[in-house]
Amino acid sequence: MIKEVIHEVFPGIFKIHIKGEVFLATLNLTRGRKVYNEQLFEIEGKEYRSWNPTRSKLGAAIIKGLKTIPIKPKTTVLYLGVASGTTCSHISDIVNETGHIWGVDFSERPIRDLIENVTRYRKNITPLLNDARQPRSYSIQVPMVDTIYADVAQPDQALIVIKNAKLFLKKSGSIILVIKSRSVDVSKNPNEIYASQIQILKDAGFSIKEVIDLDPYEKDHALVLAKFS
Ligand SMILES: C[S@@+](CC[C@H](N)C(=O)[O-])C[C@H]1O[C@@H](n2cnc3c(N)ncnc32)[C@H](O)[C@@H]1O
Structure with a gap:
């Protein structure tokens, strides 16, 4: 089984390594809800939202x-x-x-x-x-x-x-x-x-x-x- 690796780069801001890719992410305050069709990751009981650098400066x-x-x-x-x-x-x-x-x-x-x-x-x-x-x-x-x-x-x-x-x-x-x-x-x-x-x-x-x-x-x-x- 491939395990995700999470690294908190700043308080509340994470890098998630998953299947050879790295995603910037934040912890979703509104579980299950997306804002701009970003990916959601469920890891160890917490939900993270990928933060797309091409959509956010x-x-x-x-x-x-x-x-x-x-x-x-x-x-x-x-x-x-x-x-x-x-x-x-x-x-x-x-x-x-x-x-x-x-x-x-x-x-x-x-x-x-x-x-x-x-x-x-x-x-x-x-x-x-x-x-x-x-x-x-x-x-x-x-x-x-x-x-x-x-x-x-x-x-x-x-x-x-x-x-x-x-x-x-x-x-x-x-x-x-x-x-x-x-x-x-x-x-x-x-x-x-x-x-x-x-x-x-x-x-x-x-x-x-x-x-x-x-x-x-x-x-x-x-x-x-x-x-x-
Ligand atoms: C580049 S977009 C912002 C994108 C947004 N910051 C994001 O990352 O999701 C610029 C926004 O600034 C607003 N804006 C431009 N001049 C403004 C002003 N004088 N007062 C308030 N809003 C303004 C525009 O209506 C537009 O929605």
Whole structure:
């Protein structure tokens, strides 16, 4: 019989070795329920959801060697650009019932899908149909958080996360910014765009901890981990 090997790479985040393949995975908070047709694995009485790095930039960054991740059980997260919840569902598994996520998106369709398929079952996510450029519009619902995750694919993506950090990020908090270089300028080299967005974060008082190029999982994207210095 072939035995699976499970290795917890970060609290709540696993690598499962099974039949010669390695899957990134999280413990399913909603047993038996899938979010984006991911594979489910039943191992020693626990159910794991495979985390597809081609569908989730945070998953890609972990596979590509992210060294620290400011998301673990009990973490509170403000998620900008939550869409229909693919990545958010894994964050929901990780922070579990002891943490919480406030998920902002300004498009009605993905928020509707998020509510129907994800937040109906996962009580640790609050969906918010709002524009992340207007953080005061949701300041009554959102408390100070440990981590802000931003994946809005907008030309002013760094400024959006800074605006939100000023209102909602705890002093010791972290931000994770996904930079989509083509949203800023399609004609420029992605590395130039990453450097310019990172400079905007530094000028706002953040220190940069890690930068991960997401190629080949997401071309022309980088993930930046930063903290208030
Ligand atoms: C690349 S998708 C996010 C994918 C998602 N993070 C995931 O990994 O599952 C970008 C999302 O950001 C949203 N968005 C873009 N600009 C926004 C803004 N100013 N305020 C709120 N949401 C925004 C879009 O509607 C879209 O759903």
